[in-house]
Amino acid sequence: MEKPLILVTNDDGITAPGLRNLIGLMKELGEVVVVAPDSPQSGMGHAITVDNTLYSSRVIVDKEKGAPDEFSCSGTPADCVKLALREILNRRPDIVVSGINHGSNASINVIYSGTMSAAIEAGIEGIPAIGFSLCDYSWNADFTGAHEAIKKIVKEALQQGIPKGTVLNVNIPKTNGKTPRGIKICRQARANWKEQFDKRRSPTGKEYYWLTGEFELLDKGEDTDEHALKNGYISVVPTQFDLTAHHAIQQLNNWSLNEQE
Amino acid sequence: MEKPLILVTNDDGITAPGLRNLIGLMKELGEVVVVAPDSPQSGMGHAITVDNTLYSSRVIVDKEKGAPDEFSCSGTPADCVKLALREILNRRPDIVVSGINHGSNASINVIYSGTMSAAIEAGIEGIPAIGFSLCDYSWNADFTGAHEAIKKIVKEALQQGIPKGTVLNVNIPKTNGKTPRGIKICRQARANWKEQFDKRRSPTGKEYYWLTGEFELLDKGEDTDEHALKNGYISVVPTQFDLTAHHAIQQLNNWSLNEQE
Numbered sequence: 001m002e003k004p005l006i007l008v009t010n011d012d013g014i015t016a017p018g019l020r021n022l023i024g025l026m027k028e029l030g031e032v033v034v035v036a037p038d039s040p041q042s043g044m045g046h047a048i049t050v051d052n053t054l055y056s057s058r059v060i061v062d063k064e065k066g067a068p069d070e071f072s073c074s075g076t077p078a079d080c081v082k083l084a085l086r087e088i089l090n091r092r093p094d095i096v097v098s099g100i101n102h103g104s105n106a107s108i109n110v111i112y113s114g115t116m117s118a119a120i121e122a123g124i125e126g127i128p129a130i131g132f133s134l135c136d137y138s139w140n141a142d143f144t145g146a147h148e149a150i151k152k153i154v155k156e157a158l159q160q161g162i163p164k165g166t167v168l169n170v171n172i173p174k175t176n177g178k179t180p181r182g183i184k185i186c187r188q189a190r191a192n193w194k195e196q197f198d199k200r201r202s203p204t205g206k207e208y209y210w211l212t213g214e215f216e217l218l219d220k221g222e223d224t225d226e227h228a229l230k231n232g233y234i235s236v237v238p239t240q241f242d243l244t245a246h247h248a249i250q251q252l253n254n255w256s257l258n259e260q261e
Numbered sequence: 262m263e264k265p266l267i268l269v270t271n272d273d274g275i276t277a278p279g280l281r282n283l284i285g286l287m288k289e290l291g292e293v294v295v296v297a298p299d300s301p302q303s304g305m306g307h308a309i310t311v312d313n314t315l316y317s318s319r320v321i322v323d324k325e326k327g328a329p330d331e332f333s334c335s336g337t338p339a340d341c342v343k344l345a346l347r348e349i350l351n352r353r354p355d356i357v358v359s360g361i362n363h364g365s366n367a368s369i370n371v372i373y374s375g376t377m378s379a380a381i382e383a384g385i386e387g388i389p390a391i392g393f394s395l396c397d398y399s400w401n402a403d404f405t406g407a408h409e410a411i412k413k414i415v416k417e418a419l420q421q422g423i424p425k426g427t428v429l430n431v432n433i434p435k436t437n438g439k440t441p442r443g444i445k446i447c448r449q450a451r452a453n454w455k456e457q458f459d460k461r462r463s464p465t466g467k468e469y470y471w472l473t474g475e476f477e478l479l480d481k482g483e484d485t486d487e488h489a490l491k492n493g494y495i496s497v498v499p500t501q502f503d504l505t506a507h508h509a510i511q512q513l514n515n516w517s518l519n520e521q522e
Contacts, residue, residue: 040312042311042312043308043309043310043311043312044306044308045305045306045307045308045309045339045378046306046307046308046372046373047304047305047306047308047373048304048306048373048472049304049472050303050304050472051301051303051304053463053469053470053471054458054469054470054471054472055467055468055469055470056468056470078306078373079472082456082458082472083458083470085456086456086457086458087458087460087470108385108502110504111307111381111385111502111504112307112308112309112339117306120372124369124372124453125453149518152518153518156516156517156518160516163506163508163509163512163513165506166506166509168513169504182518182519183518183519185510185513185514185516186510187503187505187507187510188503188504188505190503192385192386195343195346195347196347197315197343197344197347197348199348202314206316207316207317208314208315208316209314209315209316209317209344209348210314210315211309211310211311211315211340211343236513236518237504237505238505238506238509238510238513239504239505239506240504240505240506240509241369241372241504242448242449242451243371243372243430243449243498243500243501243502243504244448244449244498244499244500244501245424245426245427245499245500245501246448247424248424248427248499248501249446249447249448249499251424252424252429252446252497252499253446255417255421255446256417257410257413257414257417257443257444257497258443258444
């Protein structure tokens, strides 16, 4: 049987340790091709490059025997997936995995996540896709504790497929190398960021801002990703790209929008 | 009674005709403050600026008496809303309106839309928000046919509020100045883009790509935004930022994720 073709990407860039970890794991499960941004793309959300040129080149990061084909791309994570599917791969991948992100993409962070945008891009194309993130922003984060769980999740996805119209948002608690307590299927917690803008002045006297902020959890549910992570579990949220709030349609149909005034 | 405070933003940039149209309309309904990108941000999705500095300055585009306060921002549409709420406005806006975008944000385009990311950013903060888009990519598009409908929708939203956890994605058919046939509450049509990469060579010989593509509608439903638009109606889709595919949770709970091997 042909080995499954696994496309690996991320948003922290092609040299990020999280990506290198994921490549190593995926090599155990199939044939791996890497198409990843040539520079960090954190916070890019589902951006795509429409008014600019895109560059892509074959790169060699790993010189070991059996190292996968790797390509860097000047664009966003979503661009990487589009380019991989249309130009680089010669067959449709069996799964697309993105990450492992250095930092949480749980709860509202999914909205801003380049990691998840790559997975969603694949999902829109009908390809099973998973984004992995470790709740540790450090470049030297220890990803080993989650290695077995990541392989387990990808294996299940390859065997069972992923529910139609969804991709998986997997977040891993910071365990510094220890195995998490288990894996929980969750919903996205309600939360937001209380931004603070750090106002400074440039050497030439121009005012500028840095965006900073504090995460504010607004959800006391025990079925949320934040709850699972806080209790040492890996969270798996099925995430959809039909953004319609179907429950709200009836309410809006009561608005007076079509009466003549 | 105090006039409602209306924050206006967009993704085509502060000088875009679509924004200028929307400002003119909103001045009839309340006190307007504009915080918009200093350059076009199309396709930015829900990107935010986390690894770079943000600049913002007061600008005067409109010199007429009663012209609103306007600020340009070097960031994305989502940045504009964050900066407006935390730094620029001295009270919470009653509504945030984004657009009028030059081009469709119906169906899957909502995922890539900077216009909608600004609205969603406000929605996350619990502020009623609406993104408006005209299905005409021309810079000289005629927005007048939709003027009355836009005011009607914003008035209803100010009076009734918007269903909790949602923002409105409003798309307007291209009518070249004629009034659309009416307004329909819809769901997001299933669709995707069949990308084609236009491969070229730079003057110095380096290969690069332009992202191009064709829109592919995968949905025959008559309750979709694409169906409404095709038939000359304005589409209103309640759009949510809880991306959980709740219906898929049960299916995933059947996966063997926590058994010992």
